Amino acid sequence: MEKAADTNGTGPTESAESRQYLGLRDGIASRISTGDLKPGDKLPSERQLQGEFGLARGTIREALFLLEAEGAIFRRDRSGWYVSPPPVVYDPTRWEGFMSYVEAQGRVPTTFTISTATIPADPLLSDIFSRPLGAPLHHIRRLRSVDGRAVLVEKLVVDAAITPGLLDFDLNTSLTAILKRNFGITVARNQISMQPCALTGDEAVDLRQKSGLPGLALQRVSYDGHGRVVEYDHEYWRHDAVQITVDLRVR
Amino acid sequence: MEKAADTNGTGPTESAESRQYLGLRDGIASRISTGDLKPGDKLPSERQLQGEFGLARGTIREALFLLEAEGAIFRRDRSGWYVSPPPVVYDPTRWEGFMSYVEAQGRVPTTFTISTATIPADPLLSDIFSRPLGAPLHHIRRLRSVDGRAVLVEKLVVDAAITPGLLDFDLNTSLTAILKRNFGITVARNQISMQPCALTGDEAVDLRQKSGLPGLALQRVSYDGHGRVVEYDHEYWRHDAVQITVDLRVR
DNA sequence: GAGTGGTCTAGACCACGGG
DNA sequence: CCGTGGTCTAGACCACTCT
Numbered sequence: 238m239e240k241a242a243d244t245n246g247t248g249p250t251e252s253a254e255s256r257q258y259l260g261l262r263d264g265i266a267s268r269i270s271t272g273d274l275k276p277g278d279k280l281p282s283e284r285q286l287q288g289e290f291g292l293a294r295g296t297i298r299e300a301l302f303l304l305e306a307e308g309a310i311f312r313r314d315r316s317g318w319y320v321s322p323p324p325v326v327y328d329p330t331r332w333e334g335f336m337s338y339v340e341a342q343g344r345v346p347t348t349f350t351i352s353t354a355t356i357p358a359d360p361l362l363s364d365i366f367s368r369p370l371g372a373p374l375h376h377i378r379r380l381r382s383v384d385g386r387a388v389l390v391e392k393l394v395v396d397a398a399i400t401p402g403l404l405d406f407d408l409n410t411s412l413t414a415i416l417k418r419n420f421g422i423t424v425a426r427n428q429i430s431m432q433p434c435a436l437t438g439d440e441a442v443d444l445r446q447k448s449g450l451p452g453l454a455l456q457r458v459s460y461d462g463h464g465r466v467v468e469y470d471h472e473y474w475r476h477d478a479v480q481i482t483v484d485l486r487v488r
Numbered sequence: 489m490e491k492a493a494d495t496n497g498t499g500p501t502e503s504a505e506s507r508q509y510l511g512l513r514d515g516i517a518s519r520i521s522t523g524d525l526k527p528g529d530k531l532p533s534e535r536q537l538q539g540e541f542g543l544a545r546g547t548i549r550e551a552l553f554l555l556e557a558e559g560a561i562f563r564r565d566r567s568g569w570y571v572s573p574p575p576v577v578y579d580p581t582r583w584e585g586f587m588s589y590v591e592a593q594g595r596v597p598t599t600f601t602i603s604t605a606t607i608p609a610d611p612l613l614s615d616i617f618s619r620p621l622g623a624p625l626h627h628i629r630r631l632r633s634v635d636g637r638a639v640l641v642e643k644l645v646v647d648a649a650i651t652p653g654l655l656d657f658d659l660n661t662s663l664t665a666i667l668k669r670n671f672g673i674t675v676a677r678n679q680i681s682m683q684p685c686a687l688t689g690d691e692a693v694d695l696r697q698k699s700g701l702p703g704l705a706l707q708r709v710s711y712d713g714h715g716r717v718v719e720y721d722h723e724y725w726r727h728d729a730v731q732i733t734v735d736l737r738v739r
Numbered sequence: 740g741a742g743t744g745g746t747c748t749a750g751a752c753c754a755c756g757g758g
Numbered sequence: 759c760c761g762t763g764g765t766c767t768a769g770a771c772c773a774c775t776c777t
Contacts, residue, residue, distance in 0.1 A: 256745085256746065256747095257746080257747080258746080258747090259699075282761075282762060282763085283762080283763070284761090284762085284763095292747080292748090293747060293748045293749065293750090294748095294749085294750095295546075295746090295747070295748075295749090296746075296747060296748080298763090298764095299746080299747090302700070303686065303699075303700040306686040306700050306701070306702055307685065307686040307688070307700070308683075308684070308685065308686070312763075313756090313763095314755075314756080314762090314763070314764085315754075315755045315756055315757095315761090315762050315763045315764075316755090316756060316757080316761095316762065316763080317761095317762065317763075318763090324683065329734065329736065330736050330737075330738060330739055331738075331739060332738040332739075424738050425737065425738055426735070426736065426737050426738060427734075427735075427736055427738060428733075428734075428735045428736075429732075429733070429734045429735075429736070430731060430732065430733045430734075431731070431732045431733075432559075432575065432730070432731045432732070433559070433684055433702060433703075433704055433727035433728070433730075434558070434559065435554065435557040435558040435559070437558070447763090447764080448510075448554075449553075449554040449557050449558070450557070451557055451684060451702045451727070452684075453684055476684035476702070477684070479683070479684075480681060480682070480683045481680075481681065481682045481683070482679075482680070482681045482682075483580065483678075483679075483680045483681075483734060483736070484677070484678075484679045484680075485580065485581050485677065485678055485679075485680070485734070485736055486581075486676065486677050487581060487582075487583040487675050487676055487677060487678060507764085507765065507766095508765080508766080509765080509766090533742075533743060533744085534743080534744070535742090535743085535744095543766080543767090544766060544767045544768065544769090545767095545768085545769095546765090546766070546767075546768095547765075547766060547767080549744090549745095550765080550766090563744075564744095564775090565743095565744070565745085565773095565774070565775080566742090566743050566744045566745075566773070566774045566775055566776095567743065567744080567774090567775060567776080568742095568743065568744075568775095569744090698744090698745080740776105740777095741775105741776090741777090742774105742775085742776085742777105743773100743774080743775075743776095744772105744773090744774085744775095745771105745772075745773075745774090746770100746771085746772075746773100747769105747770080747771085747772100748768105748769085748770075748771105749767105749768100749769095750766105750767085750768095750769105751765100751766080751767075752764105752765085752766085752767105753763105753764075753765075753766100754762100754763095754764080754765100755761105755762085755763085755764095756760100756761085756762075756763100757759100757760095757761090757762100758759090758760090758761105
């Protein structure tokens with residue numbers, strides 16, 4: 238008996254799902270919405286679900302992938318599947334920085350600096366910062382978490398000429414605050430671009446995600462009051478961790 | 489011989505990929521980047537790739553899913569896999585509307601009105617529009633395409649009191665233009681919110697996508713110069729069809 | 740009707756996580 | 759060390775598209 242959907246006598250009994258993984262998806266989703274499973278809770282293992290529902294493991298995984306795409310659950314590599322916490326709201330116009338707005342939402346933000354370096358400007362960066370080729374720029378790579386879960390990696394670049402000694406500060410705090418307090422720099426304008434993307438390579442590794450999972454790529458160029466480029470930032474977010482909100486006047 | 493990765497004698501010959509689907513992914517990706525495969529081109533069928541690479545179909549599909557998540561390819565249900573065209577750039581602050589900005593990028597926009605209706609305001613909409621419960625609101629559901637490919641479904645709501653007879657116009661054109669020309673309404677402010685999401689149910693059907701594929705959900709509340717709510721809009725985009733760009737002053 | 744992707748089965752081994 | 763998810767095989771039938 239190598240037939241698959243033998244049970245597909247799908248008599249239109251009620252809302253019988255045509256595809257089994259959709260049924261399983263709905264089952265788990267309702268367990269979450271009723272509060273039977275709460276944010277952070279671990280789901281039964283794939284093999285347990287297999288026994289419980291009498292489906293092949295591939296079918297179980299299909300349902301899990303769907304819930305993952307919907308942002309309802311996430312996985313920790315080779316540890317298990319967990320119920321997702323609610324996303325963080327990110328408003329690029331309210332520029333107090335990550336630490337502030339995450340805290341304002343009653344969550345606990347943390348930052349981990351992965352690496353720092355001062356590197357001569359390449360043609361692209363030289364153009365963005367309007368600085369000569371080879372001018373020194375600070376590169377910072379940071380991992381940011383909410384309630385202990387890594388939600389984004391950022392690679393940011395700052396003009397070293399106007400921020401001497403920046404890398405000696407504790408970068409596991411708010412960069413916005415450091416720039417303001419120690420260098421008198423405030424951001425007046427942001428130019429932002431973003432695309433849904435797949436998290437791959439370094440980003441996936443840092444976020445402890447399996448490569449290829451969906452994410453949101455966000456690039457930001459920040460200007461001060463004089464129109465000078467202050468920061469050039471690339472952020473890679475878990476797709477289920479963020480909601481973007483903007484309020485703006487139309488031109 | 490039910491062993492899987494027997495070929496995993498992965499001698500570190502060159503950049504041998506540890507996982508076979510990554511190798512296949514790279515192979516197809518490079519065919520795209522060299523121009524061997526161009527936007528719109530059809531990929532070989534899964535079974536052809538199976539023969540060509542000597543992998544099980546599941547493995548082939550894993551590679552295809554990854555490329556899909558990256559936005560490099562897309563599928564037409566039961567027709568095949570195709571190379572993705574470049575995304576459209578969407579700037580919510582430049583409010584000439586979909587038709588204008590798509591054309592400005594040298595692409596061909598089309599709009600198809602799926603349904604229209606005038607419905608009494610429910611509590612939520614009554615609140616958003618600051619209108620009494622039961623006040624008439626126009627509901628419009630449209631499908632919008634670029635170069636013949638459906639890229640987004642939108643469900644929009646407009647206050648019927650200030651747009652009498654709106655549904656009698658040809659809604660397969662620019663709504664922005666209709667509101668301006670025929671009702672003297674212009675948008676002065678937008679409040680936008682967006683989250684990566686999974687396209688499911690009606691949205692997936694309308695976009696001819698398999699349910700569960702990643703997308704971008706965008707909600708917009710538009711105000712006129714008097715602060716009156718003009719439009720309430722929900723858009724569901726294919727994740728690979730759009731890039732959002734915003735330029736804004738920080739508050 | 741042929742061909743395509745969509746769904747599903749029933750196994751297997753691998754690599755990593757955590758006690 | 760064991761349990762977990764990650765990868766992979768080799769089949770099968772189904773539902774739809776296309777010509």
